[in-house]
Amino acid sequence: MGGYPPELKKLIKKVAETRPARVERKKRGEEFPTLSLREREERLKFHPDYKEESRRELRVGPNKGYAISPEAVDLLEAKSRVDPDQIDLSEIEYETDVLIIGGGGAGTAAALLAQEHGAKVIIATKLRHGDANTMMAEGGIQGATKGNKDSPYYHYLDVVGGGHFKNTPELVHTLVTEAPKVIAWLESFGMMFSKSETGTMMTLHGGGTSRKRMHYAADITGAEIMRTLRDEARNRIDDIRVLEFSAAVELILNEHGHCAGAVFYNMETEEFFNIKAKAVILATGGSGRLHIQGFMTTNHYGATGDGLVLGYRAGVKLCFLHTVQYHPTGAVFPEQAEGLLITEKFRGAGANVLNIDGEQFVNEREPRDVEAASLIRECAVVGKGISTPTGKVGLWLDSPMIDMLKGEGTVRKEFPGKHILFRRYEIDISKEPMLVYPTLHYQNGGLECNAQCETSIPGLFVAGEVTGGVHGENRLMGNSLLDVCVFGRIAGKHAAIFAKERAKEGRLTLEHVKKYHKQLEEAGIAPERVAPMLLPDYSNPEVRERQLTAHYVGTIR
């Protein structure tokens, strides 16, 4: 029952036929020509962001008039999950110095640094500690650690080039100068980077890099970072308390306009409760589960953009949310693996992207937006995509080349996660290519902050995918794991310092939520929708219709 069906097997033969010549060219250093900046602009017209109906203007809030994806607008123009008058702010369930909302890479890095700066910390997260996109990032983490050929200067150029030169300079500066420190920091926690026998980090290219500076831990770099940081946080249990299955639904401010906690929802008992804090860090991650433009996604189950809603309602501005990142290569076959991330590291290691004739049509290492647009164009305009039995369309990613280029067994050794996964479907990716298509991957933009991770609200810090600016309009591979570590650490440190030195005790309030509701009303928006979404809705709609006594608030009962 497994493996490729006969009609696809036939097409795979064409890929095998062109392979020896392609491998030879690669060995000679002959690459498929990369696009110039001008050609990139032309190509980007096929990117989903450039479709006319891809954006809609926000009608309320600090970014009124700003056009972003309709799915994000719907979320931001929704009501609170709670009636603010029903919340009794005199009832405080937990009190702490630093409250971190989100238990992924950024939240956990923040917890460690906040603790080191003397703070008592609570991490509250809506699923389990470590349930986050960080866990799923495969390819690697960038950092200019090799002084004989690289420096933060080149890393900076690559980052802004990938981001269409729109990135916030101070954030990029921080990202690239902190990168080697973060890599040393992870190493000090015993993270198992892939290294040579003498300890030299193995590094690869990613799309849009000028130097090989992608450090990795086989093909589960994010999981290795996440489990290591989480393990370290668990060692500091006296100071770092973790509340799982606790979803933030509103930020709490105080009479001085400082952020002073949040209202939470216990996902299991369905109760609401309050946490009071001297400083708050939003590290809630991205929003792939909004399925923008109906795209499949590589993202975690909980990636529903909650932090955007919380921050925006409280008055923090958004930036760069008008662009969305589609990863060029998500699996489209077999059906069970649909949307699954096929790491860019495959292309970094030399695998070509090919059309139905087994021919190259784009260099495999263009920046992500350009690469994704090229794949979409090849299918939709050129018409050389490959159809799957379930009616999807995809292109070949020629993983077997890697064994021919780097030696038998390389795919198995360097990509154990994907090798095992496809083996379950009776596909050996060291012998047969994978079928891929762009998939919703990353929220390029988000809440605005400075290089200390401060927002416009005193006491509210942000870190990781929920923020915007550092990646400009398009993030490069390996810069998100870096982002969560760099800015998670900074947010943790500065939140702890704020808690100690600047926090001001005052009457708690949800007045901002009431005000936001009023704005919605005045704009003539009377949404049934509530936000944050918390979880996507994948349960069977027919069953839901028969749940006659169930009361749904959004997707959650």
Add this chain to the structure above:
Amino acid sequence: MGKRTRKDLPPKQEGKATEEVPKVPIFIMGKRYEVPASLTIQKAFEYAGYQLIRGCGCRGGICGACGTVYRFPDSHKIEVGLACQTVVQPNMYLTMIPFFPANRATYDLEKVKPDLDSLVKLYPDVMRCVQCNTCTKSCPMDIEVMDYMAAAMRGDLAKVAQLSFDCVMCGLCASRCPAEIAQYHIAILARRLCGKYIIPKSEHTQAMVERIEEGKYQSMLEELMEMDEDRLKELYNERETEPEGAGEDWTPKDTQYL
């Protein structure tokens, strides 16, 4: 909230199956449901009407949230898989085990030596392993758990680290261990000790950190931060790219920004 109708729902319904796919009976915690044969166990739960809160994380086989145990009526064998990765089969009796209690030692990595003594001190249970191989058979990631436990008992931490590297910490090994060991906690301790003390440190990283702290790149970065877009574009276009096949000894022609 009013009653939801079909058109309110997002177009992309992961749990919804296409009409043509034949249905198969499965038994979720003993209760029979008919689900499309192409679904994974996770999507079958959703098709049956569950809104998953426990037992669902990355949906991509790496987070360990959805460890699942199943068996068939005509077989003695207990089988395991991750619900998000395993396709349903007719007549499987299944349950997810989204959590299993397991005690974890707390430690200060700076003070733990990478040897058998520290492993045994933190996890005395290590020595209770009877090498029965139930753990290996219950690993959905096909990890040789028993073999790494053997390595742990010998104090060969590097071997433990290498063999356990793909562990997703789902806890199925611990759930079935007759010696009541939490193997995966021992494994991550070994990996961290190995990563910190056994694998050589990367000196080039340390050297770069020092250069940055000395402020070596500060002025050139400030120049980039101030630069107008056109000049940045020029520099970007002119930058030299390390060839794909270059070895560790490759150096760029222009070294003034290194």
